[in-house]
Amino acid sequence: MPTDACQFFYECRGCGELLRPLTGDCCVYCSYGDVKCPPIQEGNGCC
Template sequence: MNITLENQHSTITCPYCQASERLELPRGSSQHLYRCCACSNILKTKSGDCCIFCSFGDVDCSNAEQNLAA
């Protein structure tokens, strides 16, 4: 599966309140914390995941794809 990373977005869904927010995937860095826009809970990366997009998003980040290819 080939994913183009230019202006790629992922929708983060809060496991506490089910609110979702569409965010742009950061290039060259990982985001480990995210504050829910609805309930203000702080989401932390799950064990084994590299960032919040891999833990709570509908699209994995590019770092995960690169790690799988290595």
């Protein structure tokens, strides 16, 4: 996971589906990850 940026799109290596953030989330890490992205964890805005 990048520590200084968010990732808006992610293509699943298993099935090829293109994931996008859920409504209200800034990136795929915040929507589908176990923890929020580093900028959010540090209290900064995302992207």
